[in-house]
Amino acid sequence: MSTIALDFVRSLYENADAAHAFDHVLRVTRLAVHLAKAEGADVEIVRVAALLHDVADSRRDHHLASARMARDLLDDAPATFVDAVVHCIEAHRFSQPPEPATLEAQCLNDADKLDAIGAVGVARAFAFAGARGSRLWAYPLPELDQRIGLDREAYRRAHGGSQDYTPSHELLCKLAGLADSMYTATARQLARERHAFMMAFFRRLDEEAQGLR
Numbered sequence: 162m163s164t165i166a167l168d169f170v171r172s173l174y175e176n177a178d179a180a181h182a183f184d185h186v187l188r189v190t191r192l193a194v195h196l197a198k199a200e201g202a203d204v205e206i207v208r209v210a211a212l213l214h215d216v217a218d219s220r221r222d223h224h225l226a227s228a229r230m231a232r233d234l235l236d237d238a239p240a241t242f243v244d245a246v247v248h249c250i251e252a253h254r255f256s257q258p259p260e261p262a263t264l265e266a267q268c269l270n271d272a273d274k275l276d277a278i279g280a281v282g283v284a285r286a287f288a289f290a291g292a293r294g295s296r297l298w299a300y301p302l303p304e305l306d307q308r309i310g311l312d313r314e315a316y317r318r319a320h321g322g323s324q325d326y327t328p329s330h331e332l333l334c335k336l337a338g339l340a341d342s343m344y345t346a347t348a349r350q351l352a353r354e355r356h357a358f359m360m361a362f363f364r365r366l367d368e369e370a371q372g373l374r
């Protein structure tokens with residue numbers, strides 16, 4: 162299905178939340194195709210994988226469920242194409258295995274991470290917090306850093322679902338590390354400015370929230 166129709170794909174995402182809505186899929190697709198062209202990856206594999214990467218409703222294992230759905234949706238495409246797309250989708254979660262083993266999968270993984278940082282990343286973190294009813298801000302970053310401790314993944318697993326987990330928590334547990342985890346040189350370059358903007362936003366938020374500005 163190198164011929165997947167955009168309106169059909171849009172209809173598959175009707176139930177998604179603000180952070181994962183079709184807008185996210187379109188942004189990730191645009192970024193992933195840009196990375197694919199710059200890095201010399203197969204653009205069609207990357208494009209179709211990006212369009213279908215979050216298609217399953219379930220959040221927890223959505224990479225595996227989305228990969229299964231993609232295999233069904235692509236049933237009349239050549240097997241090598243389908244396998245390549247399926248691997249990209251299975252390996253798109255930056256917090257979970259498997260690691261992306263192909264250049265195409267690395268492009269999608271990097272594009273999804275780029276959409277989690279910068280101004281859009283900040284907006285998504287607050288949209289997520291708003292949907293949960295979480296507080297906007299709780300502690301300045303240095304204090305939060307102490308509270309979270311060294312095992313950021315474990316802290317996020319334990320507290321990510323609570324209303325006391327704010328976007329600043331998400332910054333320290335996950336978002337601040339994404340720029341350094343890019344696979345492709347093109348994404349690493351794009352991540353630099355997004356990362357700097359995001360960090361500056363959260364530092365400013367600390368100042369305003371404490372009445373220092």
Ligand code: ADP
Nearest residue numbers: 180254255277285286289290321326327328331
């Ligand atoms: P993935 O689909 O790669 O597993 P997630 O669903 O964990 O990613 O996160 C998707 C987006 O939602 C990211 O931008 C992330 O920062 C944001 N997000 C996830 N959990 C939280 C949370 N508890 N608080 C704020 N933002 C969150």
Ligand code: NI
Nearest residue numbers: 214215223253
């Ligand atoms: Ni995802």
